Amino acid sequence: MLDKKAFKSEVVIESPGRINLIGEHIDYNGGYVLPAAIDKKITLHFRKNNSNSCEIYSSNFKNSFTISLNKLEKSEVEWHNFILGVLFHIDVIKPNSVKGFDCIIESDLPLGSGISSSAALECGIAKGINELFDIGLSDLEIIKLSRDAEHTFVGTKCGIMDQFAVVKGEKDHLILLNCETLDYDLIEADFNPYVIVLLNSNVSHNLASSAYNVRRDECKKALVAIQKKNPKYQFLTEVPAQIVEEFKVILPEKIYNRALYVTQENQRTLKAVKYLKKKDLYSFGQCLYQSHHGLQNLYEVSCKELDFLVEHTKDLDYVLGARMIGGGFGGCTINIVYKYKVESLIKNISAAYEEHFNIKLSAIHTTISHGVKNI
Numbered sequence: 583m584l585d586k587k588a589f590k591s592e593v594v595i596e597s598p599g600r601i602n603l604i605g606e607h608i609d610y611n612g613g614y615v616l617p618a619a620i621d622k623k624i625t626l627h628f629r630k631n632n633s634n635s636c637e638i639y640s641s642n643f644k645n646s647f648t649i650s651l652n653k654l655e656k657s658e659v660e661w662h663n664f665i666l667g668v669l670f671h672i673d674v675i676k677p678n679s680v681k682g683f684d685c686i687i688e689s690d691l692p693l694g695s696g697i698s699s700s701a702a703l704e705c706g707i708a709k710g711i712n713e714l715f716d717i718g719l720s721d722l723e724i725i726k727l728s729r730d731a732e733h734t735f736v737g738t739k740c741g742i743m744d745q746f747a748v749v750k751g752e753k754d755h756l757i758l759l760n761c762e763t764l765d766y767d768l769i770e771a772d773f774n775p776y777v778i779v780l781l782n783s784n785v786s787h788n789l790a791s792s793a794y795n796v797r798r799d800e801c802k803k804a805l806v807a808i809q810k811k812n813p814k815y816q817f818l819t820e821v822p823a824q825i826v827e828e829f830k831v832i833l834p835e836k837i838y839n840r841a842l843y844v845t846q847e848n849q850r851t852l853k854a855v856k857y858l859k860k861k862d863l864y865s866f867g868q869c870l871y872q873s874h875h876g877l878q879n880l881y882e883v884s885c886k887e888l889d890f891l892v893e894h895t896k897d898l899d900y901v902l903g904a905r906m907i908g909g910g911f912g913g914c915t916i917n918i919v920y921k922y923k924v925e926s927l928i929k930n931i932s933a934a935y936e937e938h939f940n941i942k943l944s945a946i947h948t949t950i951s952h953g954v955k956n957i
């Protein structure tokens with residue numbers, strides 16, 4: 583077992599979680615998203631060990647495992663796959679560049695809470711190895727290989743948003759990312775006198791990964807049907823809502839709903855950015871509520887606990903907007919809250935939530951911070 587006290591780190595990496603203000607389930611549909619890296623993070627300590635194997639210790643799971651670099655194959659243990667997948671995909675781009683190393687991982691990112699502990703782990707491992715062995719991977723290579731690791735080793739066919747935000751995040755800025763071209767603008771995250779509060783439902787329904795892949799397939803089905811009549815559209819987010827509406831009688835109801843949500847959410851994201859730039863925070867908050875409504879009713883990736891948390895804030899005039907974030911089926915809601923009322927909100931909603939579900943709620947105070955970094 584690696585001993586933290588005796589461990590002489592050669593490289594230490596901080597790799598953050600991410601939030602997404604709006605543009606949910608849009609990245610794999612080629613549209614706009616608005617994520618940011620946060621101050622909650624994973625810290626990874628690396629040292630070379632001059633062997634052909636790696637020992638990885640997670641202080642959260644309180645156990646370690648050994649990887650043989652000659653045999654990078656999928657594991658039965660989920661968290662091992664994030665690391666194995668990254669090593670595998672680095673080897674695809676830069677064969678034989680990774681040598682033996684030891685790594686200690688510490689985290690203050692809750693798992694399965696929609697703030698992407700997975701991308702933080704993948705990108706943190708990739709960045710650390712890149713620095714330790716001076717491999718010369720670019721940011722974009724780290725982003726893409728981390729995403730590929732999740733596809734091939736973990737099995738979630740995720741988009742690019744999480745890895746992009748984890749690597750490219752900047753303090754106090756949101757990233758307006760075009761997920762098709764990967765062009766992006768940094769937008770000042772100035773919500774004053776409001777702040778961002780995450781409410782962790784502390785539920786994580788196991789549907790998450792399988793249902794995620796099903797949504798991706800459903801979007802593809804909708805796009806293929808629309809393309810038969812409108813071959814010029816390459817992504818669902820490019821199809822205007824009026825055109826999607828023409829397919830109401832043709833497409834199965836669920837597939838139609840998915841497509842309608844996607845086109846609406848993409849437009850809503852661009853509208854929300856305009857409001858933010860004008861400092862019209864009220865309208866920005868309304869966009870968050872509308873986003874949740876679509877995720878709940880059209881895209882069907884919410885759950886009763888998240889719906890309760892969002893609904894509860896609607897009567898509180900000090901909350902401008904709220905919605906679920908991330909893949910869904912549990913995890914956190916994001917809330918834009920008047921800064922002097924944060925404690926009132928937490929007290930009020932925690933009691934109601936616990937009474938209703940008999941589950942404790944946890945509030946996460948977070949600020950927008952830098953992306954993955956060698957410290």
Ligand code: GLA
Nearest residue numbers: 606607740741742743908909
């Ligand atoms: C997960 C995925 C992302 C994105 C979100 C939903 O976090 O990893 O790629 O699709 O869900 O917006």
